[in-house]
Amino acid sequence: MKPIRNSAKAVIVQDGRLLVIRLEDQYGAAYVFPGGGQEKGEELKDAVARECLEEIGQAVIVGELLHIREYIGKNHEFAEWDADVHQVEFYFECKLIDPKATIFEGSSPDDHQVAVEWIPLEELSQVRLYPKTIGELLQNKNSSRIYLGDLN
Template sequence: MKPIRNSAKAVIIENNRLLLTKNKDDQGFYYLFPGGGQEKWEVLSEAAARECLEEIGCVVEVGDLISVREYIGKNHEFAKWDYAAHQVEFYFECRILSRSDEFQGSNPDPDQIGVEWIQIDRLHEKRIYPRKLAEMIQRGQSKPFYIGDAN
């Protein structure tokens, strides 16, 4: 049995746009919030900052926790290959402190092909995970919320 994994993610909004990693699989393009697994003895906010540097090449200031999501692989569309996964994701409001023009991370995820700003009012046009968080951002929900087991 695999252990439950913690993950720290960044929600970066500037000029009514959301910054996401752009990824590609056999179904086409999809988008994720920058972030990833918490390492042993690492504070969640430190994990979010490290992951932003690795995936989007930006130094960020990590702010308030705005959402928590669980992902239980066996319950979702990727169950065929992700059945045993159980991840708890913590989404933090983040602000970019310094960046390069290319948004080149030092250690992007294997499926990551880039970084893209997406207009908030167009989030519904993209395949974004978790969908529920993208929908809530698009609706302008601002108070912290628990998404639950969602994809």
């Protein structure tokens, strides 16, 4: 079994839209929050800032911790290939240093990453967003729950 992995994610909301990474897989388009694995000796806030540069090509101001979510692969729809994954994800409120940025090209995008897109908050329920619960919380403007547990 793989060790538990920490991951730092950015929640970037601007003008009623959420900035997300678009991935393509065998089921079509899916959307995830920018961010990724914490490196040894790196603080979570530094990890999310680094990951944003790598994936969206933009520097961010890292704000408050919004949510902590666990992903235990064996409990989710991708258990067939993710059963041995256990990841703890820390979601931080972030703001783009350049809020007028229009070019989002990271230096080291994820394997299945095809684009960076803005999705209006009211449309989040119409797309395949992971984790969808955080999208629902953003739509309902209900972010009081910090620890979300193992959910999608």
